[in-house]
Amino acid sequence: MAVALAHQQGLRQGFALRLSVSLLALPAAELEAHLAALAAANPLLVLARPRAGRWSGQGASDRLEAMAAEAQPSLIAHVMQELHGLLARDGPEARLVLALIGELEPTGWLGRAPGEIARELGESAETAEAVLRKVQRMASPAGLFARSLGECLALQLEEEGALDPQMRAVLGNLGELETGGPRALARRAGIGEEVLAACLARLRRLDPKPGARFQDDPVPMRPPDAVVALGPEGPELAFGQEAQPRVRVAALPPGPRSPEMAAALKEARAVCQALELRQGALREVIAALVSMQKDYFRDGRAALRPLRLADIAAATGFHASTVSRVLNGFLIEGPQGIVAARDLLCGAVSKSGSGCSSARVGARIAEILRREDPAAPVSDTRLAELLAAEGIEVSRRMAARYRARSGFASAASRRLRA
Incomplete structure (x- = not known):
């Protein structure tokens, strides 16, 4: 008994x-x-x-639009569901997966390096890289959990079976497109301009921000x-x-049940x-x-x-x-x-100890660029220098990433528009 x-x-x-x-x-x-x-x-x-009442003050069209939006899951809810099998196992791998999810940005990109995440959890950088690669292959759409534009596009091409050596060379040297144009990129990638044009046409059909298609909390x-x-x-x-x-x-009334x-x-x-x-x-x-x-x-x-x-x-x-x-x-x-x-929730931008958040860096860059002279736009290198003068240490590449996330095109593109 x-x-x-x-x-x-x-x-x-x-x-x-x-x-x-x-x-x-x-x-x-x-x-x-x-x-x-x-x-x-x-x-x-x-x-x-x-x-x-949840729908008080709304018309029929408002209700239909709201219901349609609610049918679309948030990015976090989506990846939690897709990676449920990894999360259910518990242990170091599950903790790393959860930490990677916590660092996802609205674009679908990863906000921090997996090595930093691994150190906080007492795991090796090699283990974090292996888990990240597994997560990148399991999560859909392809491109989620990428650390850069090149990696995001490479993951999508890899899923399509189109990541050939020529495309790898183009993705590895995309920075040349901003500084020197298509010819400079073709030279650095070691391919002809016609081949480059075909590669760029295919890249333009890909999604550089696969996380943006999800509903962020309605x-x-x-x-x-x-x-x-x-x-x-x-x-x-x-x-x-x-x-x-x-x-x-x-x-319930008293008595036997x-x-x-x-x-x-x-x-x-x-x-x-x-x-x-x-x-x-x-x-x-x-x-x-x-x-x-x-x-x-x-x-x-x-x-x-x-x-x-x-x-x-x-x-x-x-x-x-x-x-x-x-x-x-x-x-x-x-x-x-x-x-x-x-x-x-917001990650730090560097290990400099400044305690500066990525949101603050993005807001500061947006403020600088809104006040720039249209005839002499601020370059990414200059952005990094201006931030360094304020005690915010970021590389030129990171400055470019935050500039793009703030909705500003490259300095060359902004100069052309002016």
Whole structure:
């Protein structure tokens, strides 16, 4: 009898644990639908829906557009699903995969070198490179997790079986196209101009930003999950209680219960407990995130500090995978507007110790280029020099990457337009 009771208790605990993990993995926008499905299958689980109407104030066309946008998954949700097999194994490989996902930028490119990620996790650079290569081959569309434009295009050509030596030579010397034009690129790649023209025509059909096709958190489609206001002592965080779904266990009359009803009661209680655990983890993680990025809510994106999943995990005591799940699809409204919680994560641009975030570098470059003389546009080399004078050490190549991400063409292209 004791063995049987222990077995039943183990099953109940296992169910509660699996339930807690599944609720944590859900984006806030999908939580209500999942709870509704659980309530429909369990007569003792009552779902209290949010009081505020989700579609209030919107016309029929707005609703259709919103529903279409919600059908498109976010980039993070997409790759988490595609790499589920690697994440489910646990161990060093799973931790590296999760860390790589955490460094994905909206373009689909990797924001930091895998060697840096590996050092933080106590793994070798060789192991990180091997895991990255596996992730690049598994994730679709091809080009996700690339570290540069050349690698992004190479991954797509590799999938098509079109990465021949001539194309490799072109991709390896793309910088020549900006500085010297097609002829210089043809000479450096060791190919004829006609062959180069064919290669460039094929490259133009590829997608340089494969992550941009995914929906980043549908900001206009639903109210935010939390609101941040500036108080006398800094950001003040309030969670949207009215918009959060709640569950309760239905009252039962006293007396004996059938085995089916007893099982339904235990499961209903487990759902309530799992939701409570989710809300507790969510509050701690979001509070830590807002506190660490308090300057952002006062001064904007340029004030974002370098922040990773591991930093929040260390501050809250939760595993990095739990932090990642909590941030998935969570929206915060503040003085700068509505922002996805994941967008407040930001890698450092260098190992110089300056503590400068990639968001700050992008904002500073955009500011410099908006003020430039159109007849004498600032080159990438000059951008790197100007940033260095401010204590921000980046290479010319990195300056070019941040310039492109900020929506500015090369200096040669900007000069032509002027």
